[in-house]
Amino acid sequence: MAFDGNAFVDEMKNELISSGRGLRNATWIEKVARGEATKEELVGWARQHYWGVTYHTRRFLSVWVGRIPYEMTDDVIENIAEEVLGTEQKNLWGGEGKSHLEWLFHFTRGLGAPDDVIKLATPNADAILSESILFNFAHQRPWYEMIFGALMGIENQIPEAYTKAVKGFEEHYTDILTPDDYKFHTVHIIVDEDHGGGMDELAEKYLDTDEKRRSARAAYFAGAESARRCWDAFDGVKW
């Protein structure tokens, strides 16, 4: 029987969801949904996301773009352009686009934290592990593992996780946060949704052996779990 990319992708997603280790169940997301996360915990999450992912995104994607099939390069360059220059924001809404790094600090400034709480923090092991797996995908692993380990394993989970967070902000945080303050999250709900489709087709096109399917599967669960551990290690922020 021919390899069914759709079944392959759905099975992995369902397995992650039923394990409870998806980003939608991350500690800070659950706390925000209940209105229980403190300002310090929210800035702590931002610190984790900065050191574990956002500070490095432009670099690991730029490395990876030199290793992928030529026909995929447009999409990845667009992804980098949005991350660094906000080009998709400009297309969608006109005016200025901001880098995702800027939007992250816009959020933490809205919570009253000085940037140095994040910039001068010593990254913890969970942040370094997250950053390291992303650079490992970019530099060392078979090129397609980034698709399943980072784009599907992390980025595709973002719209749903942030939709839950935004709902929590709207329900419980109106005294400390305005919708402008959490544009980091609303921008990602829109721009990452765009990168959500087509995993089943990519699987069918590029995962043409059992060995590749096994390595894509390993990358998916490792990428998702490393992002989850990174997000959950948000303790220890004060200012």
Ligand SMILES: [Fe+2]
């Ligand atoms: Fe981003």
